[in-house]
Amino acid sequence: MCGRYTLTKKEHDTLADRFEAKLAGQLTERAKEEKEKGHEPPGTGRFNVAPTQEVLTVIRDKDDADRELRLLRWGLLPVWAKDLKAGYKMINAKAETILQKRTYKPLVGKGHHRCLILADGFYEWMKAEDPKQPRQPVRFTVDGGEPFAFAGLWTRSKIEEEWIESCTLITTQPNDVVRRVHDRMPVILREEDYGLWLDPGPEKRELRLGLLGPYPAAEMDCYPVSTIVNSPQRQGAELIKPLHTSAV
Secondary structure, eight states: OOOOEEEOOOOHHHHHHHTTOEEOHHHHHHHHHHHHTTOOOTTOSEEEEOTTSEEEEEEEOTTSSSEEEEEEEESOOOTTOOSGGGGGGGSEEEGGGTTTOTTTHHHHTOGGGEEEEEESEEEEEEOOSSTTSOOEEEEEEEGGGOOEEEEEEEEEEEETTEEEEEEEEEEEOOOHHHHTTOSOEEOEEOGGGHHHHHOOOGGGHHHHHTTOSOOOGGGEEEEEOOGGGGSTTOOSGGGGSOOOSSOO
16 A cells, blocks of 8 residues: 655646646646745645645646646545545555456556656555554655656546546555565556556557556665654655664
């Protein structure tokens, strides 16, 4: 399971360039509103992204012509969902069973419903040797902390007369770095595979499914952080500061 991550970068334009995406109209309007309030651009500068929050993603635009930087709600709301509670159970989708679930299978087969979920780190919690002690949060990064993309799925559904766009993050077996802490890890895509994952064509299904494995351990790092990250309400750079301990 992956239930918390980071996207500490603050510039939409920089992220759009990195992921070769244009800014959605929805995003530019929200960014303007937040700037007038003195806030960071929506979806950025986040040190503790949690389920049900808006997250920054890259999807195909409605014409499948371009990549588009867009905000989605984390926690998939399938078309049959009656309320927002359904999203709490669908923050993650297992790669091994993704084609067996009626919620996910149709989305995997449609390019417009596959997405990149942008991040620059994620958290997992290590069990303490003493069961009476709290779990130790650990932050994982890729390529020294550079932005990367999780593989995700998204959809649009109408909940209580309101259209909501939501997503789920795909998880897989852990690599040797993550295995020391947790038995699952998010699917992290290589930069050269972004196009394949977002490709609208149906003919490369097996190649796309082949992307849903663990990321190379040699390209990842991890370090323990303070338990203040346990609260999803907490934000700030102190959350990603390394904790001097031998816990990992």
